[in-house]
Amino acid sequence: MTARLDATHGADLTSWVASANGHPDFPIQNLPLGIVSAGNGERRPGVAIGDSILDLAGLAAAGLLPGEAGRFVEAGASGTLNAALALGGGPRLALRARLSELLREGTGERPAVEPHLHDAESCVLHLPAAIGDYTDFYAGIHHATNVGKQFRPDNPLLPNYKWVPIGYHGRASSVIPSGVPVRRPSGQRKPAAEAVPAFGPSRNLDYELELAIWIGTGNAQGEPVPIGSAAEHIAGYGLLNDWSARDIQAWEYQPLGPFLAKSFASTVSPWIVTPEALAPFRLPQPARPDGDPQPLPYLRDEADQREGALAIELEVLLQTPLLREKGLSPHRLGLSDARHMYWTMAQFVAHHTSGGCNLRPGDLLGTGTISAPDLAGAGSLLEASQGGREPIRLPSGEERRFLEDGDEVILRARCRREGFAPIGFGECRATILPAAVP
Ligand code: CA
Numbered sequence: 001m002t003a004r005l006d007a008t009h010g011a012d013l014t015s016w017v018a019s020a021n022g023h024p025d026f027p028i029q030n031l032p033l034g035i036v037s038a039g040n041g042e043r044r045p046g047v048a049i050g051d052s053i054l055d056l057a058g059l060a061a062a063g064l065l066p067g068e069a070g071r072f073v074e075a076g077a078s079g080t081l082n083a084a085l086a087l088g089g090g091p092r093l094a095l096r097a098r099l100s101e102l103l104r105e106g107t108g109e110r111p112a113v114e115p116h117l118h119d120a121e122s123c124v125l126h127l128p129a130a131i132g133d134y135t136d137f138y139a140g141i142h143h144a145t146n147v148g149k150q151f152r153p154d155n156p157l158l159p160n161y162k163w164v165p166i167g168y169h170g171r172a173s174s175v176i177p178s179g180v181p182v183r184r185p186s187g188q189r190k191p192a193a194e195a196v197p198a199f200g201p202s203r204n205l206d207y208e209l210e211l212a213i214w215i216g217t218g219n220a221q222g223e224p225v226p227i228g229s230a231a232e233h234i235a236g237y238g239l240l241n242d243w244s245a246r247d248i249q250a251w252e253y254q255p256l257g258p259f260l261a262k263s264f265a266s267t268v269s270p271w272i273v274t275p276e277a278l279a280p281f282r283l284p285q286p287a288r289p290d291g292d293p294q295p296l297p298y299l300r301d302e303a304d305q306r307e308g309a310l311a312i313e314l315e316v317l318l319q320t321p322l323l324r325e326k327g328l329s330p331h332r333l334g335l336s337d338a339r340h341m342y343w344t345m346a347q348f349v350a351h352h353t354s355g356g357c358n359l360r361p362g363d364l365l366g367t368g369t370i371s372a373p374d375l376a377g378a379g380s381l382l383e384a385s386q387g388g389r390e391p392i393r394l395p396s397g398e399e400r401r402f403l404e405d406g407d408e409v410i411l412r413a414r415c416r417r418e419g420f421a422p423i424g425f426g427e428c429r430a431t432i433l434p435a436a437v438p
Pocket of ligand 1: 137208210
C-alpha cells in the first residue's frame with residue numbers, strides 16, 4: 001500500500017540539471033508535480049527540478065513519456081491535475097521513474113529533454129488542482145492544547161479530542177497559491193471590555209502552519225474508505241497557511257465553528273510532493289501516552305500505525321518591510337515537525353469518508369496547525385505571543401503580537417534522513433495588504 005523505496009531514491013543520484021544537485025527543495029529525488037505557465041503561455045503540467053521547471057506536456061508531445069507516464073500528463077492537459085490525480089499511484093509512479101531516467105546525469109536523452117526546461121523564475125505557478133472541497137483538521141495536539149489552555153487552563157483538550165479527528169469544512173473558493181497577496185479581512189469583533197460588537201478591519205490577524213493533503217482517487221458517496229486502503233487515496237502533500245482573524249473568530253465561532261475568520265483566504269504551496277518522494281521519510285505513528293484511548297477499529301490499521309507518520313520539519317518565518325529595508329533576513333517565528341500530529345493522514349481519509357461523505361480528486365485537506373511542545377515551535381502567533389500578551393521582538397527592533405500590513409509570512413518544509421538526499425516543499429508565502437475601504 002505505502003510507497004516503496006526504489007532506484008529513484010538513491011542518495012548518490014545526480015542530475016545534469018546542475019542546480020538540482022544539493023538543491024534544498026528540488027533535487028532529482030523529489031520531482032514534485034504542479035501546474036505552470038511559462039511566460040504568458042497556457043497552463044500545463046510541470047515538475048520542479050533544481051531552479052528549473054520541466055514542461056511535461058512538451059515532453060509528452062515529443063514522445064518522451066510513453067505508456068503510463070504519458071497517461072498522467074495527458075490527463076493534466078486541461079490545465080489542472082484533477083483527472084491526473086484521479087488515476088491513483090500507478091501512472092504517478094511510472095512518471096516518476098521515467099523523469100528520474102530523463103533527468104539523470106549521463107543519460108543520452110538530455111538533448112531531447114533540455115528544450116523543455118524553463119527557468120523557474122520566468123514561470124507562474126498556479127493551484128495544482130481545481131479544489132472542489134477543502135476540509136481542515138485539528139490534529140496538532142500541542143496547538144490544540146496551547147489554544148485550549150488560553151480558555152480552559154485546567155482542561156485544555158475537550159473530551160472528544162483523543163477519540164475523533166476533529167475537523168470542519170473550509171472554503172475552497174478562497175484557496176490561493178503561494179505569492180498572491182492576502183487582503184486583511186474586516187468583520188465583527190467584540191473585545192471583552194465592549195458591550196456590543198463593531199465592524200472593522202481585523203486587529204488580530206494570524207497565520208497557521210499546516211500541511212496540505214491532496215486527494216487522488218475519490219470514493220463514491222455512501223461508500224467509506226477503509227483505513228487499510230486510505231493512504232492510497234492521497235496523491236501528495238504541500239504547505240498550507242490557514243490565515244485566521246482571531247478577533248473575528250473569538251466572537252463568531254460559537255456554536256458552529258470558524259466562518260468568516262478563516263474563509264477570506266488560505267494559501268497553499270504550488271508543488272505536490274508525492275507519497276513516492278516521501279517514502280524514505282515515513283515513521284511509525286508516535287505511541288499514545290499511557291491512559292489515552294486507542295483509535296477505534298475503523299481508524300486503526302497495523303501498517304498505518306507502523307509507517308503512517310511523516311518526518312517533515314516545518315518552519316514559519318516573518319519578513320517585514322523594515323527587516324527588508326535593513327537587509328536582515330526573515331525572522332524565524334517557529335520550527336515544528338509533522339511528527340506532532342495526533343492522527344495520521346490515512347486516519348483523516350478514513351474518518352472523513354466514514355459517514356458516507358465522498359472525497360473527490362483534487363480535494364484539499366489541511367492537517368490543522370502543527371506546533372511543537374515548546375514556544376519556539378509555535379505554529380501560530382496566537383501561541384507564540386500567548387494570545388497577544390507577550391510581543392515577539394524582531395531583530396529590526398520591531399514587535400509583533402499579530403500581523404501588520406506589509407508583513408510577509410513564509411512557510412517552508414524539509415525532510416532529512418541519514419543515507420538519503422534531503423528534499424523540501426518549496427515555499428508557501430504571502431504578504432498582507434491593508435483592508436479594503438468599506
Ligand atoms: Ca486551521
